[in-house]
Structure formats: C-alpha cells, structure tokens
Amino acid sequence: MSDLLLPLPILIAFATAILAFFFRSGPEGRWISVAGSVAMLIAAAMLLSQVLTDGIQVAQMGTWAAPFGITLVADTLSAVMVVITGITGLAVAVYATADISPEMEESGYHALFQVLIAGVSGAFLTGDLFNLYVWFEVMLIASFGLLVLGGRRVQMDAGIKYVTLNLISTIMFLSGIGLLYGVTGTLNMADLHQKVQAADPGLVTVIATLFLVGFGIKSAVFPLFFWLPAAYHTPAFSVSAVFAGLLTKVGVYAMMRMFTLVFTQDIGWTHGLMLWVAVATMITGVLGAAAQTDFRRILSFHIVSQIGYMVLGLALLTPLALMGAVFYLVHHIIVKANLFLVSGVANRIAGSTEIDHIGGLYRGAPLLAFLFLVPAFSLAGFPPLSGFWAKYVLVKASLDLELWLVAAAALAVGLMTIYSMTKIWGRAFWKPHPGGTVPSLGSLSASERFFLLSPIAGLAILTVVIGLFPEPFVQVATRAAEELLDPSAYVTAVLGAPVTEVAE
C-alpha cells in the first residue's frame, strides 16, 4: 500500500499540472488546480495518518532495492511537511482563482504552480541524496518560471538575482554530492548514515560545510540571504505567498535531514557554526525589516529572521530544540503564506504595497484588519497564537543549555518583530489613506471577496487552533524530533525493509 501512497502526492501534483496546462486558456484550468490541490492534500493526510499509526513508510521506485534504486521515505517530519505543503497549496490555489490574471493563466501559471508543489513534496519525501537534488531542480525551474511570469521590469531584475544565486547554491550542493559519493560510495541517505562513520572525519566535515553553504543559500541564512528580499516582493501575490511559505523551508528541511542523519561527525564545528549563523540570521533579518517601507519587503526580511529560529533549533540539537524547530517550521509556513496573501488583498483595495502610500484599511476593511492581526501577532509570538509556543520552546531549549546570549537574542528579535508588525499596522491600517479615499472590500466583486478572503481566514483559523490546542501538534513534533535524533528506525526502515524482497 505504501508503495502507492508515498508517491501519490507527487503524482497527483504532476497530473494536475499537465491537465491544468491543457486547459490553460479557459477558466477550467484554475478549478483543475484547486481540485488537484484538494486531492493532493487528501493523499498527504492519508500518508500522515499511516505514518502516525504504522511508523516510517518506505517505497522503492521501479522495484530496485535500496540502496541502489530511488527510495521514497516518509517519517513523521516528511509526512507533516507534505501535509503542510498540501494545505498551503490549496490555500494559494483558491486565492489564485481571483488573483491571477487570464494572461498569466494563459502562460501556464497553474501548471507551473503544481509542478512547484510536486517538486516541494518530492524533496520532502525522497530518501536519496541525488534524488533530492533532482527535486530541488524541479522546484527551482518551476519557481524561475513563476517569478518572471508577467514579465514586468522589476521581475526581470529580481529574476536575475534569484536565478543566479540559486544556481550557485545548486552547484555547491552538487559538488558536495560528488565528493560525498567519492568518500562513501553511496547516496542513499540511510546508507550514508552508516557508511559515513567509517570515512575520514576531516573530509566529511569539509563536505558537510559545503552542504551547509549550499543549503544555506537555499534557506536564506546569514550571510547568504540577500537574494530573498531582492526577489520575493516582485511576482504575483499568490506566487510570493507560496514562495514565502514553502521554498526556503525546503532548504531548512534538507538541512535538518542531512545534519541529523548524516553529518553528525563533528557537531562542535558544524552545529556550532550553525548556532552563530542562526543568531546572526535572526538579528540581520529583523533589522533589515525595520528599514523597509514596503509591505512585502518587510515580510521578506522577516522570513530571513524566522529562518534563524528554525536553524537555531537544529543547531542546539536537543530533543526539545528540534521539536521547537519542527513546530516553528509548520507554524511559520502557515503564518507567512497568510501574511503575503493579506498583502495582496491590501494591494487590491488600497492600490499599493508601499505602506507610506496607503492607509485607512482599518476603517474601510475591518475584516481584513482582523485577518492581518491574527498572523501578525502569531509571527511576533503573542500568546495564545501558534508563534508563541514555537518561540517559547526554542527560548526554553536555549536556556536549558545555558546559552543566555542566544535566548536573549531570540527574545529581542521577537520584540523587534512586533515593531515591524505595528509599523505595518500603524501606517497601512490605521492612518488615513494619503489619497483621501477609504479603501473598502466592497470594491471587490462578491466572488472575488470570497476566493481572496476564505484562504486567509482558513489559515488564520489554523493558526488560532494550533495556538489554543497545541498539545496534539506538540506530540507530533516531538515524535518527529525523536526520529531525527535517533535515526536507527529510519535506517532499518529503508535498508531492512521487507518490501525490497518482492517478486522475481
């Protein structure tokens, strides 16, 4: 059963992409995209429930046994990430029905979007390092297309920076793969876990650093983040929402996977480096945001700062810290995508994302103001929203290790996040519109209102639910963290799986 269930989310996304492409010139395309996203979410949820009841799921493509063939693996972390991909994908697909112009649909927006989702899910599910590279590329090529779709001048400028820097990261990653293969002779992650023990530790540490840089560019950590705020504010709003939610997080996920499963040789160096990178990322991100006055650019810098928290959780490498990082990952994807969706509505009704040029949103659109406040407060870490628990756990984990400075930085960055959020609130929502008009949701048609606001409301409700009833989410995150810290179950599931002995 798991043979089919594991690749199913990827297959559905690809099939949806193909169908959506052939119906791109009519309104059918967007509904195919929505229906495909629903199906993908259902498949992902089934996968998660199977993982939670039966443990780690493994499937071998083309009946080639591990470690020779392409292996798909779903442990708790992977399954959770695929589900959250499905949720974000569905929210953005619904939002896109009202946000994306027919010209962009004609150029294949929905197909590219679904390929992106397929790439992200593939990256989460693969158990093979080279295959991870391939999924990164699938994701990358779709994101290139999405980023420049529409072809405005700023998008070209942003596209150049995004494309070139991501290609450099890819090449780093690829070189790392080559060297690692040279040292160990395998690329199956579970097999790597075993073979790396016998390899020259110095050499492995060098390779680990190469991977750290490669994934570091992908996940936009200090000092490699500068492509992100240069690019994320230029494409269509649906596109920047899905980028903000998912893309950098794939980098973080890859880091989590590799630096718990394979590169645990020299924790003092790799994870020590990561710790200071994480702190610097948090601080530079939030300071960068303080200097910005564009809705989406503020949010982009905040992505950087939040990535710092997740990397911090990985760097500390205690059960509590890893649990916090997993929790943070989930919380962040929901909240960040949501804030970008809100910025899209604000742009629609107030005419700009430059917060000095807009205003009066609170007076004209109190519902939107409320829907902004929920994720914004959650991002800043107000109880009882999801962000509070995420930050709380990470701060506690660093206090447990008596890293006072790190904990202080995490708290201070939280405070600065509130400053940025109140800046958006004060200027875009509270002060009167400089043009003298009162922006109102009434300027949208009824169907537009529904399709733009319902995904925002859905994600906001999810944030509140996670905040009010964190217990089940914490349990799942704890389980994911335990599996990361003790990879033996992962390794036996992949290499000793009975599935491999079938037929022939």
Added chain:
Amino acid sequence: MTSLIVRAATRLLVGLLLLFSIWMLLRGHNEPGGGFIGGLIGATGFILYAVAHGSKAAREALRLDPRSIAVGGLGLALLAGVAGFLPGDGLFAGQWLFIGATETDKGTPLSTILLFDLGVYLVVLGSVLALVFALEEEV
C-alpha cells in the same frame, strides 16, 4: 541569414535530422542513444528550419505549441511510470510485451520503458524549441 545555400541545405537536412532523431530514440534501449539525445537532434531539425525560414514558419511546420508538446511528453512519461504499477509491481517498474514471440525469437519487444523514453523525447523537443523560439522572436 536566409542565404540560398542554407535554405537549399535545410530542405535536405531537416528530414534527415528528424529521421535520425527517431532512429536515435529507438536504438536507445540497448545502445547509446535514447529520448534525450533524440529529442535534441529533433529540435535541431526545427531550429535549422527556423534559421532558414524564420521561427514563424517553424512554428507552423511544428503545428503544435512546443510547450504543449513538452507537457504532453511529461504526461506520457508519467503514464509509463504508473503503468508499471498496474500489474502489481512498483511504480516505474518496466513492463514488457513481446509481439509475435516464438521459442527462438523474442519477436518485437514493446515496453513501458520505450513509452517513457518517448515522453522524454517530447519533453526535450518541446522545451528546447520553446526556449529557442523565445530567443528568436524577441529580436
């Protein structure tokens, strides 16, 4: 760009290149060749045509939008992968059909692997042409 020599040579070469690309695709299973290289050679044929007669004429000769060809190829490759699952094997496992097989002769072997390769051929042909036409047309 459109010298007489190029146009005259194109008339001969395009057909040859397309034929060669299909031959490359078919021999790919057991010998060097395959969908990727076949698709590239096929694309070269159309690019040559575009050089000689302009990309508008090449588009007309292709009849379909190159991006549709690429996506269709992706669908074909995906179908070939799923087909491996139907008889109970894993996804992307190869399935074979030997037409007219006898005791001594394998007959004509048909496989989902060929279908997958055909998909790759179309993906490469379509995406290369889409990129090249995009470069050609904005001059």
Added chain:
Amino acid sequence: MEFLVALMCGVMVAAAVYLMLARNVLRFLFGLILISNAANLLIFASGGLTPESPPLIEYGMDAPPEGVANALPQALVLTAIVIGFGLFAFALVLVYRAYQTMGTLDSDEMRLAEPEDRA
C-alpha cells in the same frame, strides 16, 4: 589520471570564479556554466576512473564482469548535465529578456527591485 582531472576541476573553478566576479551578467552566466561543468567533472572523477570496459552486462549474466567502469557516477553526471542544460538555457533567455527590458547588463545598474534609499 585522477590527479589530472582533479587539477582540471581546480583550474575550471578558478576560471569560473574569475568570470563570476565580473559586473557583466552575461560573463557571470558563463562563469556559472563553467563552474557547473567543473562540478560535473568532480562527480565523474570521484566515482573513480577505470579505463577498462563499459558497464554492460552480457546476455544471460546477472552481474557485469570485474573491472568495469562505475556506471552510477556516469548516470549522475548525465542527469546533472541534462538538468543544467535546462536551467542554463532558461537563465540565458532570462538574461536576454532582462537586457531588453532594462537596457543594461551591468549588475550595478540593476536596482529596479531594490531601489537606492530615497532618504
């Protein structure tokens, strides 16, 4: 042999970095292509170079004979080349379009998405 290939990787990376330090985006792209080929060569070399025979299994045999070349790095390099080909073709189109819309290839003048401070 492996030493020579390693040396070549180093030279290619050095040349690529030199190209990538240029302000001209097209030169940067050429550097990128060069460094990606260096990475491909690196994978190829790290699989070990064996000049003996191609990794083909005789009809009726289960395993290839001893001393054949390692097929996996070749497959990896092939995949990487194919993917790189697609990405760089896209990047080339992008640079070309960017040149048309912005009228420059100088990365210092590409400040549309991040305008200089107005303050």
